Amino acid sequence: EAYSAMKQGVWQIEGEIVNSESVDKTKNTEDRIAAYLERKKNKGMMGIPMGIPHLDYLLKGLIKETLTTLIATTGIGKTWFLVLIGAYAQLNGYKVCIFITEMSTDIMQDRFDAMLFGMMYEGFDYNDFKSGSLTIEKENQYFEFLEEDLPRLESLVIETATGISSIVSVIEREKPDLVLVDGAYLMEDEQGAKDDWLRVTHITRDLKKTAKNWHVPIFINTQADQNTSKKSGPGLGDIKYAQSIGMDSDNILAMYRDEIMYNDNEMGVKVLKQREGATGKVVLNWDFHTMNFNSIYSEESKGVEESGEDVKGVIGMND
Numbered sequence: 001e002a003y004s005a006m007k008q009g010v011w012q013i014e015g016e017i018v019n020s021e022s023v024d025k026t027k028n029t030e031d032r033i034a035a036y037l038e039r040k041k042n043k044g045m046m047g048i049p050m051g052i053p054h055l056d057y058l059l060k061g062l063i064k065e066t067l068t069t070l071i072a073t074t075g076i077g078k079t080w081f082l083v084l085i086g087a088y089a090q091l092n093g094y095k096v097c098i099f100i101t102e103m104s105t106d107i108m109q110d111r112f113d114a115m116l117f118g119m120m121y122e123g124f125d126y127n128d129f130k131s132g133s134l135t136i137e138k139e140n141q142y143f144e145f146l147e148e149d150l151p152r153l154e155s156l157v158i159e160t161a162t163g164i165s166s167i168v169s170v171i172e173r174e175k176p177d178l179v180l181v182d183g184a185y186l187m188e189d190e191q192g193a194k195d196d197w198l199r200v201t202h203i204t205r206d207l208k209k210t211a212k213n214w215h216v217p218i219f220i221n222t223q224a225d226q227n228t229s230k231k232s233g234p235g236l237g238d239i240k241y242a243q244s245i246g247m248d249s250d251n252i253l254a255m256y257r258d259e260i261m262y263n264d265n266e267m268g269v270k271v272l273k274q275r276e277g278a279t280g281k282v283v284l285n286w287d288f289h290t291m292n293f294n295s296i297y298s299e300e301s302k303g304v305e306e307s308g309e310d311v312k313g314v315i316g317m318n319d
Contacts, residue, residue, distance in 0.1 A: 047217060048178050051088030054282040054298035058271050059251055062178060062217035067208040069184075069245055070221040071234050072255035077267060077286065078221040079103065080111065081255060082180045084293050085219060087115040090156050094177040097170055099161035101183035108158050108182075116153070117145050118291025126288040163188040164206040171214050181207065184220040185241055200241040204248040224254065231258045236272050250275050257286070265289075266296065 047061030062068060062085075072078045086096045090112075100108055110130070118124045121141060128134050134142060159170050161181055171179060181187075184207065189199040200222070211218040222245060224234035233256020239245050246252060252273040261268065267286035271279045280300035285292040 050085045064215045065212045066250040067211050068219045068251040069249040070253045071224040073224050076255050079182050083111045083115050089178050095154050096178045097157045097176040098180040101186035105158050124291045163190040179218045181220040185222045197242040201244040204245050208248045
């Protein structure tokens with residue numbers, strides 16, 4: 001009880017500390033010219049790419065000091081989407097920290113191994129991998145990947161998330177380029193709220209403060225209401241626990257799949273909100289027999305989508 005009280009007090013003090021920065025817009029014009037030329041060189045990309053071309057086009061990557069939230073109903077694949085983003089970032093030289101709340105470290109490690117292997121090689125079946133029934137050829141290739149390829153990649157750190165202070169301590173120690181939180185709604189609220197809506201509100205607001213204070217993009221997932229339409233997927237009004245999640249997040253993505261998409265090994269991902277541009281959606285391969293998660297089809301719409309309705313305005317194909 002004493003330890004809990006201390007954590008609440010420390011985090012209340014932390015919350016009252018405001019990191020401010022005064023900027024005179026008549027100064028440092030050379031820096032702003034250089035920043036624009038860098039954006040031009042990278043075709044608008046300002047953050048860490050997710051490896052999904054249309055989402056990177058819309059969001060301009062995962063940008064420092066932003067909080068991005070993924071919502072979906074139970075069992076859709078929220079954790080796998082974080083693994084997809086984290087593995088791509090690791091392959092591209094970014095250090096990643098992923099915080100888990102209910103999944104074991106061993107299972108998460110297996111998922112990252114399978115995703116990275118699938119990105120680097122072809123024909124990897126996750127179900128065969130988990131059941132220990134890979135072919136001898138694929139088994140030897142997997143062992144070679146673990147012994148020779150994996151050690152050359154940037155670090156990926158898997159940690160258990162309890163409260164915000166534990167996340168901050170790991171960020172301070174590891175200095176990651178990208179922070180992922182699987183199941184942020186299951187974290188402990190160190191401010192001691194008893195109601196679920198207030199507990200989750202405190203968590204997402206503290207995560208947003210952490211992103212700003214440590215100049216790092218944070219990507220989390222949380223639950224959508226179970227009554228969400230399977231055909232069109234969640235809208236902003238379908239966020240479970242607290243609508244403040246939508247207000248605290250700079251970007252909100254939603255995953256969805258209907259029966260046809262399930263049978264065709266496809267997944268839909270919508271951009272419901274972003275502070276700097278258009279919304280839209282992309283349909284991905286979602287095939288664990290080949291570990292293929294490439295883009296199939298994409299659309300763009302203007303403005304914020306407030307419900308589960310399909311977005312309009314086809315702009316063409318990706319990949």
